[in-house]
Amino acid sequence: MLACKKNDVSLQPVPKSSKEMVAKIAVSGDVAVPVSWYQLELKLIKESAGFTPPVAARAIAYTGITLHEAVLGGMYNGASLGGQLNGLGRLPAPERWKRYNWAIAANSAMAQIIKNLFPNASVENMNLITQLENDNLLAHSDSCSPDVITRSVNFGRTIAGAIYQWSTTDGGKDGYLNNFPTDYIPPVGPGFWIPTPPQFQRAMLPYWGSNRPLLKPRASDTTYLLPPAFSTDTNSVFYKAAYFVYQKGKTLTPEEKLIAQYWADGGGTFTPPGHLIAIAAQLAGDQQLSLGAAASLLAQVGIGLNDAGILCWKYKYRFNLIRPVSVIRASIDSSWMPLIGTPPFPSYTSGHATFTGAAGNILAAKFGNSFAFTDNQKVADGFSPRTFSSFTQMINEAAVSRVYGGIHYDFDSDAGKVTGNNIAQRVLSLHY
Known part of the structure; x- marks a missing residue:
């Protein structure tokens, strides 16, 4: 053949x-x-x-x-x-x-x-x-x-x-038609997610975590990393995490602002998963991979991204954790707003960290974690090319960008990186 x-x-x-x-x-x-x-x-x-x-x-x-x-x-x-x-x-x-x-x-x-x-x-x-x-x-x-x-x-x-x-049988075929289902009623109570300013939108994709993942299920899939317990006690882990987001938002350096904006990939863009598959496709071309090698890599990254989205959204609507902006405006500073817009769904875990943890670790397995590369995918949006010394650096920067942006706690990002890496290792264990 x-x-x-x-x-x-x-x-x-x-x-x-x-x-x-x-x-x-x-x-x-x-x-x-x-x-x-x-x-x-x-x-x-x-x-x-x-x-x-x-x-x-x-x-x-x-x-x-x-x-x-x-x-x-x-x-x-x-x-x-x-x-x-x-x-x-x-x-x-x-x-x-x-x-x-x-x-x-x-x-x-x-x-x-x-x-x-x-x-x-x-x-x-x-x-x-x-x-x-x-x-x-x-x-x-x-x-x-x-x-x-x-x-x-x-x-x-x-x-x-x-x-x-x-x-068509995975539960997500018509997701693009119904991102904000009107039949979903979020739980009410201290620490639960509420719609966030300035748009106060309904919850996005509350049922997405129930979709069929691409990786076959395992018994351990029902074991979750737990977030800190919600508390307004100023000595609690949760309050300190919220206060860190508040203080960081007031003291961002120009470089930290750039990182937050570079990785924002919000509405009207190619989205965070799009950004990551764009990097993968760029590297496949830059390294002149064979058609078969490129196909295997791009399939791996895609599988990782899909299952990262499902698992992250399963976390989001299992814990329904309140966003930093809601906590900060209620308990710290009523006039505070984050650098970038808060998306309309619960905080824990971070989608950016989960997506990037999955894709970045798959790319590291292909090219080596110490592989240095330049991301050219945001030049059309007015950003300079961004160079990374390793995929770990990319993962960490994308994850912390959401803390800099004021829309995630650091524990959101830490948990997302762990679950993203776990998905990557399972993807890499398949035969291609």
């Missing part, structure tokens, strides 16, 4: 309709195909209503799994995720002794799954999906016979169809 072209062929010039979207991709070879699709998916996350962080993480995960299974036949000793992931059975296999172009299979698979995962994308963005699929197909079809092209396209679409059908 061989590809019909070498792996060193660059993407060809593309029509203006998709040139803007792929202009950022300075990547050659077959890895340019998945990188181009993640670039477009990040645009869809920004511009499609309802793709809040857990919803975005879900889409990213199923995209990566689809990519991995579409190119599995081109990997040496690759293992299917069918049978390894929760509820995913045996998947269609390529025909034995037939030729395939795996870049073409990846292209058609990713086009199909992204269309399915973003049904509310604008007409313009749906047209971009079609255009990018055509552009990539044209770029990778030279020296391929028509039957190889057709076989590869059809196989990619078959894989995407099977993955999508499985995805």
